[in-house]
Amino acid sequence: MTTISTAFSLERRIFLFAVPGFGIALLIAAIALVAAFVGRSHVERVAEAQAVFNEERTTTLNEWRESLKQIEETGEAPSPYVARPMDIRMPAILPPAPLGDFAIGSNDLHPTTTLITGWSNPADLFNAYEFANPTILSAGGFDLTFLVVVLMPLIMIAASFDVLSGDRERGRARIVAAQAGHVGASAWRRLAMRNLFVWCVFSVAAWAIALAPPAATPLADRLGDFLAWLGAALAYGLFWFAAIAFASAFLKRSETVAAALFSAWAIFVFAAPAIGGALAEAAYPPPSRLAFLSEMRKGEVRAVRETAELTAGFLADHPEMTVSDDGVPGYYQSNFLANVEAAKRTTPVLDAFNDSRASRSGLVEKLQYLSPAMIADNALKTIAGGDVERNMSYQRQARAALADLTERIGPAVVAKRRISLAEFDAIPPFDFQDRTLLQKFRAIAPPIGFLLAVAAALLFAARRRMSAALEKLL
Template identity: 55%
Template structure:
């Protein structure tokens, strides 16, 4: 229990002293900047997606109005009017409820596309690739980055000399003479300093969660924030245990600082970099050239065998009588080539997915070597800024595209239009997302491991601080 004496001492030498004021000021400024940066990014994303949806839905409504008019009058103004191939349905990946807490390299990945018979899996997400990957890959400063990378440094700056400074100034001997021991005083001060730091950060994060970039605060955002802040505190507990052990073992403040900074560099940068390189070498992705080659071959085969493919499709749908209306032949040809390209590239896409899963599993095993990697993966996933969420969006969009192929293929091949009833039965794209609790379930084992390690290090630190005074002083 932290008594009033400890609080008064810490208030005088740290909380309201120049070092403490500087640390708290820097933390507040960094937290505010991270929150504003994340909020601005999500707001821009929402504005862009809304503009995309408005334009796409307007085009779909116009297409439907043409179809209604044709069905009512039986006459079309143009052979191009309300053709199934000209139907372009929007598919959007909305930002996750807590997206502003972990923007990361979100700009590297697409969040909008249009499902149409003119598209095949290879060019469904082609436009985003024109952005500069070097700039986008650098990511953005957000609250997750602040937790994983900077909060350990803030904790180290606040705690590295908490024992050595007292020893050098003689305060430890005075405390020992009065109380007969010093471990209680040192321990309470460590707990107080780091608890205050995390309380300040938690208030900043709570404020960011309440000032949402979305129209309103949803229950999903509240739940995600609760999980996110809980993960952050577990990560903070680990660094508290490491700092406590270093303070209790090393006597000189510069030695404590050097040791802690080295540990931070290894956990935050070295292990994740090595882990990524090992995973890339162990499970390299399939060749994109093979993917594009299969796509082109499928397109060529679709054009070459258009007659046979048409006859096969019409045999499967005898109710579709080929129209005598003057319909451009390239509608059918383009659709068949894309349909064949879809079938040819499916195995390659599945190979990409399998490789990604194997790489993810390998990194999942290696993350036990770096608590920073564990925390980053969990925080980014809970916030909805992870790569896997976007990959799942692309997979669901391609599945919706295949479903659209199935629905419009008889009409396209027979050079007919689909009915209003058939159009209205096409489901709107809706991304099926995971909940924060589902994500947390994936990380229970690794966080249990981190908590056990933290408790073990804390026990060692406490035993070390209880050593005879002649060894400590």
């Protein structure tokens, strides 16, 4: 009790209730509020744009349905162009994740809206977006995840790097040893108090932000994700506390402790991710983009030239349909067949892109064990929905929805007929299927477990060192 009382008394005077403590508390609160504002603004901006997109496309689709319904009821069409299956345009939207304001991640770089229509093929479903948003801009945004991964270690280091070494240099260590009996136990508790103070301030700010969700985001949907996110953040904080304690125990001069910790921060936060990304890109380079576009154009040209042959082959697979003799222009049929042929030709290249990306992601997942910052960044973004995999899942689901629509309307388009109202109503609207919290937890559990194990090892070594004889610590 004497050691705890002495440590708390000292910390209360020089840190907790002094200028350094108040300054750090204000700094964390201010940065957290800015990060929350940026994340919230991004989510609300995206949600508003998606709402406008969905309303406009849904209105157009409902008008198309009403035209088809009128034709079925009257038996007459005002024009050969009205209510044709190729003109079905169904919106497909990737909604912001419940905790999306905590990690913008790659959401600023990838599409969140598209149209499922017979005029598109899988290769160009997101093609226009990719040219408008080059991945070279993938620096990421300022958000709460950035605060945890990049800035919180710096705040922890600044708050506590000189707890033991500073006491040695100022002669305070001998006074503490005389009062408490052992300088190591006192330093250990003071380190814990300072870092606990830092994370308590952050946790309070994070809770306040979590309990004030962006518009149209139900609070109940984000609480489970927030608890998992905060748990991953605290695990990362525990690692840095262990690293600070380890450096303080084994290095005697304040400038040496600071240099070692800042070097570790720079390596873990910046150098390791950059090297890991470069190695993954070199090991699994993406296929040629020119080859991808070339195959798409070849497919479209062949379909236009061989429309009659492709039509006959398509109808051979659908004998229930016969070619109509009405006045429907042939461009519906030719464009549909061009997209079918382009899909056949570009699917292998598209699969190669996906395989290359999956291989790179797999290598980066292995390399993340070299950097606690990579582990934390991946875990926090996965939980908050700011990771690339969520967007890739959206693109896969959108392409699956396009394939389903193509299969449903194909026979009617090639036969130059309309689909029935019942057939249209049977087409399911796009509904993105997100990962459950359990699936996210399973994905991040191994690296977070490894991070905790490393932290435990560092804490054990630091504790043993601080329990050494007084002359070794002074």
